[in-house]
Amino acid sequence: MSIIFSKELVELFAKKDTVKVLATTDAKGMPHVVVKESLQLNESNQLIYFELLESSQTNKNMVHSIWFNRPVAVALIGTGGESYQIKGKPVKSIVSGLLFRDYYVKIREQLGDVDLAAVWVIEPVEVIDQRFNIRSREEEIRHPYFKHLDRLAK
Amino acid sequence: MALALQKENENQKNLSYFEVVREHPDVSPLVILKMDVQRRGVHYTKNALSVVDESVHQLRSPYIFGSRDAQIKPVPESLLLPDGTSIIVDPTPLEQNPYIVDVIDGQLVLTDRGEILETVEYWPKPDFYDKRTSSGVLMSHIVSARPQRLNIFQSGFCHFWANDKGCRYCDIVNHFKQQRAELGIPAKLNPQDVFETVREALKQPGRFTGVCLTSGSDTRGAEPFDQEVDFYIEILQAIGANFKVKKFPSQLIASAFTEKQLTRLYEETGLTSYTADLEVLHEELFNWICPGKAEWIGYREWKNRLIRAVDIFGRGNVSTGIVGGVETAKPKGFTSEEAALQSTLTEAEDLISQGVNVAFIVWVPRPGSYFRDQKNPSLDYFVRLAKGLHQLRVKYGLPIDFDDYRRCGNHPDTDLSRLL
Numbered sequence: 259m260s261i262i263f264s265k266e267l268v269e270l271f272a273k274k275d276t277v278k279v280l281a282t283t284d285a286k287g288m289p290h291v292v293v294k295e296s297l298q299l300n301e302s303n304q305l306i307y308f309e310l311l312e313s314s315q316t317n318k319n320m321v322h323s324i325w326f327n328r329p330v331a332v333a334l335i336g337t338g339g340e341s342y343q344i345k346g347k348p349v350k351s352i353v354s355g356l357l358f359r360d361y362y363v364k365i366r367e368q369l370g371d372v373d374l375a376a377v378w379v380i381e382p383v384e385v386i387d388q389r390f391n392i393r394s395r396e397e398e399i400r401h402p403y404f405k406h407l408d409r410l411a412k
Numbered sequence: 413m414a415l416a417l418q419k420e421n422e423n424q425k426n427l428s429y430f431e432v433v434r435e436h437p438d439v440s441p442l443v444i445l446k447m448d449v450q451r452r453g454v455h456y457t458k459n460a461l462s463v464v465d466e467s468v469h470q471l472r473s474p475y476i477f478g479s480r481d482a483q484i485k486p487v488p489e490s491l492l493l494p495d496g497t498s499i500i501v502d503p504t505p506l507e508q509n510p511y512i513v514d515v516i517d518g519q520l521v522l523t524d525r526g527e528i529l530e531t532v533e534y535w536p537k538p539d540f541y542d543k544r545t546s547s548g549v550l551m552s553h554i555v556s557a558r559p560q561r562l563n564i565f566q567s568g569f570c571h572f573w574a575n576d577k578g579c580r581y582c583d584i585v586n587h588f589k590q591q592r593a594e595l596g597i598p599a600k601l602n603p604q605d606v607f608e609t610v611r612e613a614l615k616q617p618g619r620f621t622g623v624c625l626t627s628g629s630d631t632r633g634a635e636p637f638d639q640e641v642d643f644y645i646e647i648l649q650a651i652g653a654n655f656k657v658k659k660f661p662s663q664l665i666a667s668a669f670t671e672k673q674l675t676r677l678y679e680e681t682g683l684t685s686y687t688a689d690l691e692v693l694h695e696e697l698f699n700w701i702c703p704g705k706a707e708w709i710g711y712r713e714w715k716n717r718l719i720r721a722v723d724i725f726g727r728g729n730v731s732t733g734i735v736g737g738v739e740t741a742k743p744k745g746f747t748s749e750e751a752a753l754q755s756t757l758t759e760a761e762d763l764i765s766q767g768v769n770v771a772f773i774v775w776v777p778r779p780g781s782y783f784r785d786q787k788n789p790s791l792d793y794f795v796r797l798a799k800g801l802h803q804l805r806v807k808y809g810l811p812i813d814f815d816d817y818r819r820c821g822n823h824p825d826t827d828l829s830r831l832l
């Protein structure tokens with residue numbers, strides 16, 4: 259079943275000042291984390307981003323992920339303290355066709371003389387609200403032992 | 413020992429796609445699927461054909477080699493996998509047990525024995541396909557497209573066929589005759605037509621990343637192959653007139669030329685890479701399978717010319733193609749897949765270590781070729797060949813950007829090099 263994003267998350271994706279980060283791993287498990295301003299939602303509620311550099315480590319890691327069914331993670335941080343993590347799987351690398359052409363034209367209008375290697379499509383499988391107050395409340399409920407006693411002292 | 417080897421080969425031959433994927437957890441299942449689809453071919457169901465939209469999808473266009481059903485029909489050109497991998501494959505008679513392309517639950521899928529293996533897409537049609545040159549020729553008859561490259565086959569004739577010394581797996585001349593009779597394909601391209609077609613193709617944003625030229629060998633000229641070189645130069649200059657830079661991403665797949673001929677090609681045109689196909693990496697088998705190449709140049713000289721080409725085109729810009737599996741052709745080929753693989757990879761290492769890349773295509777015994785009734789090797793064989801070539805590229809740090817999944821799409825081993 260596909261993930262339904264909250265209104266807040268959809269808005270966070272659309273905001274210009276949201277920091278969007280993509281984390282991938284290579285064949286040996288080496289992590290690679292980069293800011294991807296182009297991360298956005300498509301009409302099918304999937305994440306997409308524009309890969310401008312065909313030889314980038316992220317692009318290689320995405321190829322590795324789609325081949326071997328390995329997850330990737332996206333972090334979104336808003337200026338209002340919003341913080342989300344989305345885990346997902348690359349399901350498509352758009353490299354040709356009408357959709358590719360539209361994206362290619364769009365990105366070049368935005369950024370000038372750049373190339374477009376691929377538009378990666380990531381199917382979200384889990385959304386985690388990473389705000390500290392939410393995460394600490396969860397921990398309080400699920401792991402009541404996880405605390406120092408002095409915090410409980412009179 | 414011999415019996416054990418034979419048993420091992422028989423076992424390999426019986427492995428299904430899923431078993432081969434399990435045997436090779438380090439090889440992309442999508443690339444393994446591509447190899448098996450190329451090995452066995454495809455059949456399009458009525459449903460699959462009913463979703464073809466001629467305004468959006470590319471139908472089969474003129475090609476240098478023929479298809480397994482020996483027919484020229486308006487069926488989809490080929491397929492794309494979700495990771496952007498191209499499968500260059502042609503329709504195959506059902507009795508040969510091809511993969512089936514079908515529509516299930518509204519999705520175009522590849523199936524085998526009723527099981528869905530993967531979603532696929534038809535290749536997108538390029539904008540220039542229905543246009544005509546000023547001389548009135550349909551542009552798709554001048555230049556054909558892959559998802560991201562332009563193919564220019566400037567002549568459908570190979571002079572090795574003149575004295576029956578064409579390569580034994582090749583059907584170029586028979587296929588050319590069929591294309592000329594059924595489609596009116598010109599025997600030789602006119603440079604002005606090529607110029608105009610490439611100019612039109614480049615108007616499509618984000619579509620093409622490279623140009624590839626090839627045709628049959630032409631032995632004529634003051635020195636053997638001079639006419640072939642002259643014609644390539646003429647066509648490359650016509651293509652180059654469309655670019656604002658001298659050098660443009662391009663590949664020429666041609667005969668093994670002398671240094672003098674190669675220097676002319678490099679200096680007088682925008683060509684950036686050069687490929688001369690040895691086809692089979694074994695001298696005796698080369699002499700048997702490629703008698704024309706053996707007669708005019710010879711295996712060792714062919715190799716030497718490739719190595720010398722690296723000095724002209726640069727490391728990472730020279731390669732040789734092989735017809736993967738043809739080394740097992742009967743009756744003179746290897747009878748053991750193990751031995752065939754070992755021999756091929758040893759020879760490939762010799763070339764790769766000297767800067768000459770090696771890339772394979774899956775051998776398809778085509779009806780118009782001398783080897784028409786033969787059978788290609790097991791899927792396991794092709795996977796090990798792809799893996800072996802990729803590992804050699806990694807070992808020697810030799811890039812294959814000019815002939816990779818995007819700029820070619822017909823070599824499973826260079827698909828693996830997306831991770832290089």
Ligand code: SF4
Nearest residue numbers: 570578579582584628
């Ligand atoms: S050189 Fe061999 S493979 Fe190439 S066109 Fe001639 S016969 Fe065919």
